[in-house]
Amino acid sequence: MNNRKHFRHVVASALVLLTTTPNIWAAEVSGADLFTNTCAACHGDAGVGIPGLAPPLQNAELWQRLGSKGNEYIAGVMTAGLSGTITVDGIKYQAMVMPPQSMVESEELVKIAEYVLTTLNGSDALPDVVLIDKLKATPLSHKELRAIREQK
Numbered sequence: 001m002n003n004r005k006h007f008r009h010v011v012a013s014a015l016v017l018l019t020t021t022p023n024i025w026a027a028e029v030s031g032a033d034l035f036t037n038t039c040a041a042c043h044g045d046a047g048v049g050i051p052g053l054a055p056p057l058q059n060a061e062l063w064q065r066l067g068s069k070g071n072e073y074i075a076g077v078m079t080a081g082l083s084g085t086i087t088v089d090g091i092k093y094q095a096m097v098m099p100p101q102s103m104v105e106s107e108e109l110v111k112i113a114e115y116v117l118t119t120l121n122g123s124d125a126l127p128d129v130v131l132i133d134k135l136k137a138t139p140l141s142h143k144e145l146r147a148i149r150e151q152k
């Protein structure tokens with residue numbers, strides 16, 4: 001191998017290594033960026049909501065009221081999706097069913113949940129990978145999720 005070929009070979013190998021090593025990129029992605037990529041198309045930038053489409057996730061009243069149940073609720077909705085009618089600030093959201101987001105890695109769903117609960121709503125509830133994996137395997141029904149949401 002002459003030097004130039006050798007150099008190309010080294011560069012190519014480095015690129016293969018970089019692009020095939022799992023999670024070296026994922027580790028850098030913040031909850032905010034994951035939210036933007038995964039949830040914001042429906043819930044709006046920073047979860048402000050899109051009337052007629054999907055409710056705001058900036059909803060301190062809801063997450064403060066749910067307290068520690070907030071972790072089960074957000075993990076449950078992310079893994080089962082949600083249907084029915086939700087009313088926030090007098091606006092009804094009912095036209096669309098949220099599809100489950102179970103194809104997203106559990107570690108990434110934890111980061112997204114942390115962004116929604118902690119950054120957007122100041123809640124200290126937070127689901128972990130164990131809970132999310134459990135709910136991926138056995139999703140809650142939408143009825144069960146609504147019962148968690150309605151509780152006082």
Ligand code: HEC
Binds near residue numbers: 038053095116
């Ligand atoms: C394809 C659109 C869509 C995507 C993508 C989506 N959602 Fe939703 N989401 C909805 C809709 C629509 C509802 C309301 C469903 C209903 O009316 O029952 C909802 C409801 C919710 C709720 C319940 C809100 C409440 O007030 O009770 C949470 C929490 C939630 N989504 C979180 C997320 C998160 C986190 C992501 C990203 C991982 C996400 N959603 C991605 C459409 C979406």
